[in-house]
Amino acid sequence: MPELPEVQTVVNSLNELIIGKEITSIEELHPRTLINQKNINIIGSKIISVNRRGKYLIFVSDGDWKILAHLRMTGKFIIVKNYDKTEKHIRALIRFSDDSYLLFKDVRTFGFMEILKANDKPNSLEKLGPEPLLKSFNKKYLTEKLRNRKGSIKTILLNQHIIAGLGNIYVAEILYKAKISPLRAGNSLKKNEIDLIVKYTKSILKKAIEKNGTTIIDFSGVDQKSGEFQNFLHVYQKKRCKCGNPIIKIKQAGRSSFYCERCQK
Ligand SMILES: [Zn+2]
Structure with a gap:
């Protein structure tokens, strides 16, 4: 599932490739992919920027509209000059006046594009926690959030209402670098440990964005290129830690966690 760095990689490419293009048609090829409850007409206007908030694209x-999109498990945006109708798993498409297309491909069909009024404030965005790379995600904020939370630090960091954009891969890597077990209760973390989580959240996400994200199963950017951060992972889906101990794989809240019992306490 794409996390913050993968979504940012897609956003960066879209900003290079579709800005200023005029929309001539939009089509849904699979039900519930393209949501337009207000019947907003987007034909004839242009996309002027693509932004990211958490794992959402905007x-x-x-015109007086915007599109909120989420890739979920397998969503991808692809720009093509010629749309080949035999291409599989295309769920929605936008055609531009220069005859190029923005295709939304999604094998698992959990992703979506929702057309909203420009000033709409969807709940899904309003409820998100701070962006991890901004100053608003800091030691003071995280300390406050962890104070009364008995749940595991792993599930707390996955909670998009506490911090936006993290998923299984990056939480595993952050906790490994911070030398904290994913099983620790949120309210058991010491000041210096919270400091390390904040520090490594920022540095790991920054590096992953530089490497165009992580390709584990099938993530690729708009240009179809794979990310490279998988070459820098220490613990996620690894068999052995640098210290020599095996990496332990467990389930937490239905999701896989990877950690080293010797290095992470
Ligand atoms: Zn180790």
Whole structure:
């Protein structure tokens, strides 16, 4: 599942490839992919920027609308000059006046694009926690959030209402670098440990964005290139830690956790 660095990689490419293009048609090829409850007409206007909030993409237009999108498990945006109708798993498409297309491909069909009014404030965005790379995600904020939480630090960091954009891969890597077991209760963390989580959240995400994200199963950017951060992972889906101990794999809240019992306490 794409996390913050993978979504940012897609957003960066879209900003290079579709800005200023005029929309001439939009089509849904699979039900519930393209949500347009207000019947907003987007034909004839242009996309002027693509932004990210957590794992959401936001297409901003020069009209009175925007598109909120989420890749979920397997969603991908692809830009093509010629749309080949035999291409599988295309769930929605936008055609531009230069005859190029923005395709939304999604094998598992959990992703979506939702057309909203420009000033709409969807709950899904309003409820998100701070962006981890901004100053608002800091030691003071995280200390406050962890104070009364008895749940595991792993599940707390996955909670998008506490911090936006993290998923299984990056939480595993952050806790490994911070030398903290994913099983620790949120309210058991000491000041210096909270400091390390904040520090490594920022540095690991920054590096992953530089490497165009992580390709584990099938993530690829708009240009179809794979990310490279998988070459820098220490613990996620690894068999052995640098210290020599085996990496332990357990389930927490239905999701796999990877950690080293010797290095992470
Ligand atoms: Zn170890």
